[in-house]
Amino acid sequence: MRPPWWPPGHQPSPRSGRHRPDHGVPGEFGAEVGVPRLLALFERCGVSGTWCTPVHSMATFPDAFRRIVDAGQEIAAHGCYHEAVPSLDLETEVRLMEKTIEGHLKHAGVRPRGYRSPAWDFTERTLELPERTGFDWDSSLMGGDFQPYHPRPVEVRWEEGSVFGAPSPILEFPVSWYLDDFPAGECIPGINQGLGSSEVMFQRFQDHFDYAYARESNPVLAITVHPQTVGRAHHILGLERLLDHMSGHDGVWFASLSDIYDTWTED
Template sequence: MPLNLPEGKRLAVNIGVDFDAQCAPNGDTSKLSPAFLSRGDFDVEVGAPRLLALFGKYQIPTTWCTPGHTLITFPDSIRSVLDHGHEIAAHGAYHESVPSLTEREERRLMELQLSQHEKIVGQRPRGYRSPAWDFSDSTLGILEEFGFAWDSSLMGRDFIPYRPRPVVVHREEPHEFGPPSSVLELPVSWYMDDVPALDHVPGMLAGLMSTEGVFARWRDTFDYAYENEPGGVVTLTVHGLVSGRAHAITMLERFIRHTRQHDDVWFATLSEIHDRWSD
């Protein structure tokens, strides 16, 4: 089912910024060496301002998926994002590994991050992106319980929003599917994320691909959606500590220019895209 896009628009595009700053991967604080913390410094002091300047240049509204730890540690940066007209969404309390949490701890961290959003942003977020890009068995129900309108963590589609269902997994019998959720899924893809392709963390992530190959992947994904999925949405995920680097932000600007060759492409926040969906 396609989105009800604004008149004259064929395809929606969202650029989502995962504003992780100094949060550790999967919440593992043992990885927070001085060198790793300096990556977070770059995100806050260099990467985020460069992205804000780029989005301002092309007047593109974006969604910044932000851990509660980033909110309370760098509130001035959050105010800058808001002052530039962008959306702040939930992204965990401290970039925790959601699938490894107990239901009780996951609910506690949800309450914590929502209180941090209310304190720093001034309101609760409408949407959520799991820092793990994955759920526990409890996550979907917790999102429903806390009244989230949308999620952007799962990969059951590529260009069309959908309502995810809980699944009971069986090995020798068919899986059992629950009812569609009240939460609308705005799907993501590792193919449309800058970290796996471009980042490098010794002992954790190789990355370091050519920007030419990554740009070709992003361009081809957009071109396919534009030609074959009218009423769909392309979601791109970037990080200031990756796409804020000189070589990567140049590639990101090339992608923006490519998409803007089409007058009927609509850049929007994830909440704006959610509001264009009807079942």
């Protein structure tokens, strides 16, 4: 079981249409404050995470990004600039995927093995791009909760039953808004109200863990946190308590998604 982690500078999406001089502040806090706090906590708790990071964040905060890489954390693809995928035409989506891979080679020194679409948005063609460009896994979809699976394309038929295609060779590590700190924990006026109870949020995370540990066979718990959100004092304390709770159970493994992929078998 493991939590994957999000970028050092989660930039506000261009889809918002908002232009404010403080739009870089959440990313700066995440990079300069949140990243060091998370890395220190991960080192203490023995957490190997997966940081799904836009190339824009790598280039904007190179020192913070280098700290993540030097700490041995996995870096996965998360778009070029956290683009709004549904707004892209095919040519642009393909071009940005190519630039994303180029950016990883430039800033991280290796190709990413996994992909998480910005905001978990997909189009009918998005799954084909990781397949064609050699990714091993995706973590953007919600067709399960604790068990990895192979996603299937679907032809939506509104007046009949929809039709599923053949399973993808890509292994899917499912996500959930219930296992994401951003909706409840981050406040961006006009974009995301946030300001939910951190105690309720972390109790929800723990409830998922307790259920999976007791009732699932070899579950994978994919918790998503953002440095600029979970790096706040009250949230980092809650995350620390959660990790301590998890590590108190026998057999728990805090691993990167690629490490889990390498040990996963279809049976």
